[in-house]
Amino acid sequence: MNIGIDKIGFATSQYVLNMNDLACARGAEPEKFSIGLMLDALSITPISEDIVTLATTASHDILTEQDKADIDMVILATESGIDQSKAASVYVHSLLGIQSFARSFEIKEACYAATAALNYAKLHVSTNPDSKVLVVASDIAKYGIGSAGESTQGAGAVAMLVSSNPRILTFNDDNVAQTRDIMDFWRPNYSTTPYVNGIYSTKQYLDSLKTTWAEYQKRHQTDLKDFAAMCLHLPFPKLALKGLNKLITKNLPEQNKTQLLANFEHSIAYSRKVGNIYTGSLYLGLLSLLETSDTIKAGDKIGLFSYGSGAVSEIFSANLVEGYKAMLKPSRLLDLDKRSPLSVTEYEKLFYEEADLDEEGSATFNNYKTGSYRLKGIEQHQRIYIKNED
Known part of the structure; x- marks a missing residue:
């Protein structure tokens, strides 16, 4: 049975910060961000936009009423959750009007979580061929003002509808995952921003890529020349480029090297303008590749490297389908x-x-621009979401 991604949607904030402006304000050379990070702009969210509004907007843009009737599972992957108990996916399920008899839950393992969610969705569809699973990766990457991580913020959600006989790509059963207990990036419950060991984290990312790729090659007897493109997790594009260059060996034919590097540029086109969206970053790269590259075609094999600090990494592949x-x-x-x-x-x-909660735990927010949905306010500690008028 062919199982994969049938539809992909994306949503981000309606506000953007130009990296040149940030560089000027922080006393840095613009090239530090445009070349050193390969970032041009960051999506910035107001208080009325969160992982629920982003996820719902991204999903709303791709789902039909028939999809909502067929979906029997909603999985939301995030590392910027809004509640320690209630899953954000429950809000998304309700706001979209998905049929009642569907599982809804939230999944976490830093930026890797969406990959785990896709694996779960694939297994579910394999035993329920008529099912559809909505997987949404939704996050707001937020660091301290003036901190080292400030220039790698971002916000967005990628919604993926997983089904049998998909119309975008089919998953290959070749996943290889690795787990290592490290402290490269983490956010305790009492902190609104994460703690980051930046240099250590980049080294762990690159080493996880190298070792997982070696195991992937060993298990599947494959090489980079078998792939039309490699999409990598994008905490910032320059790190992913370093990773891809480490995989490119001297014996790789020049034609394949040229193709991989060209398609890498296509895979970062959106992230350059959005920034880091944590769980969705890899899949925003995939979407960017599919929508901006004019050299990939049906039947091409796409490699994907997922990484979540803490740390879990995984390499797998998918093939593009006709149409x-x-x-x-x-x-x-x-x-x-x-x-x-x-x-x-x-x-x-x-x-x-x-x-600014009053004594009853309620607050109202300014009417900022958002996507199709917004967080209207909080009433007695309950988040109130509404659909914006068209």
Whole structure:
């Protein structure tokens, strides 16, 4: 049975911060971000946008009423959860109007979680061929003002509908995963921003890629020349480029090397304008590749490297199916250019804004721009979401 991704949707904030402006405000050379990180802009969220609104908007854009009737599982992968008990997927399920008899739950392992969710979805569909599973990776990457990680923030959600006989790509049963207990990036319950051992984390990312790839090659007797493209987790694009270059060996034919590097550039086109979206970063790269590359084609094999700090990594592959381009949105780069630009002062104001709860645990928010859904406020400690009027 062929199982894979039938539809992909994406949503990000309606506000954007230009990296040149941030560099100027922080006394850094613009090239430090544009070349050193390969980032041009960051999506910035107001208080009325969160992982639920992003996830619901990304899903709303791709689902039909028939999809909502067929979906029997909703999985939301995130590392910026809004509640220690209630899964964000339950809100998404309700806001979208998905049929009641569906499982809904949240899954966590840093930026790796969406890959685990896709594996779970694949297993579910394999035993329930008529099922559809909605997998959403939704996160807001937020670091301290002036911190080392500030320039790698971002926000967004990638929604993927997993089914049999998919119209975009089919998964190959070749997953190889690795777990190692390390402290490269973590966020305790009492902290609103993460703790990062930056240099150590980049070394762990690259070493996990190297060792997982070696095991993948050993198990499946394969080489880079078998892939039309490699999509890698994108905490920032320059790190992924370093990773890809480590995989490219001297005996790889020049034609294959050229193709892989060209398609890598296509895979980072969206992330350059959005920044780090944690669990969705790998899949935003995949979507960017599919929508901006004019050299990949049906039947091509795409490699994917997933990494989540802490740390879990995984390499797997998928093949594009005939007609996949009809399921995509080639105008997405133009949509990203429609976001409202923020000055650094405006960005910092949004960054520091928090819910001002009254004695009953209620608060209302300013009417900022959001996607199709927004967080209206909090009533007696309960989050109130609404759909924006068209």
